[in-house]
Amino acid sequence: MRDTIKNRAYFEEYLEVNEKRMERFQNQLQDLPVENIPGRQGCAAFIASLCRSRICALYSSGSDMNAIRDLCPQYVKYLAQAVKPQEGYFDVIDAVSLCTLLEAWECLPDLKTILQQTNMRNKLTDSLLFTLDSTWDVSDLDRRCAWFSEFLKCSSDKRAAYLKSYITKKWYRAHKDASWYDSHKSTANIYAGCWSFEVAAVAKIYSVPDSEKWPYYPYDLVHSV
Secondary structure: OOOOOOOHHHHHHHHHHHHHHHHHHHHHHHHOOOOOHHHHHHHHHHHHHHHHHHHHHHHHOOOOHHHHHHHHHHHHHHHHHHOOOOOOHHHHHHHHHHHHHHOOHHHHHHHHHHHHHHOOOOHHHHHHHHOOOOOOOOOOOOOOOHHHHHHHHOOOOOHHHHHHHHHHHOOOHHHOOOOOOOHHHOOOOOOOOOOOHHHHHHHHHOOOOOOOOOOOOOHHHHHOO
């Protein structure tokens, strides 16, 4: 177990329900007419949301990295089909961050599609994607990633302290508009875990000394690939 809020039995049930929902909506997507573009995009967006939740729940429950890595291409594929992700920028940065952490080069075509069709590129998304494709142009835009611009200004010996401070004091509040925010307080079984994939990806590509004691920090994703 990596999550400390829920127990193993909770996540076993969560993953079982999640799997059935994914199968149901994948079948629904297959049955939708090709010409029903809005319907297919909406269905793909929902499946992508289920994929992300499953990735979080797998990590929270202590699952092997291979299970997470096998699911990542599906998440990215459905996001690309959705055109407009349910979580907007949060989905985009999660997808790029996860692929960076898992070194999922096979996801590059879909990642590029997502960034180009959502118009959500910034310095952070591009810096992460650059680690997978060195021909990718890195944007100077720091919209929605001012924390990353501040990180880059830090000297190498100050970067660990900066990331620790950011993830401890600011990261969670910065996601108050996400659908999963405060989901651990719900009476329904909607909590999948709460993990900062983007901070972990930054720590990885810049070789920042980290700690499994940082809150919301998926330490094993950084050090298991």
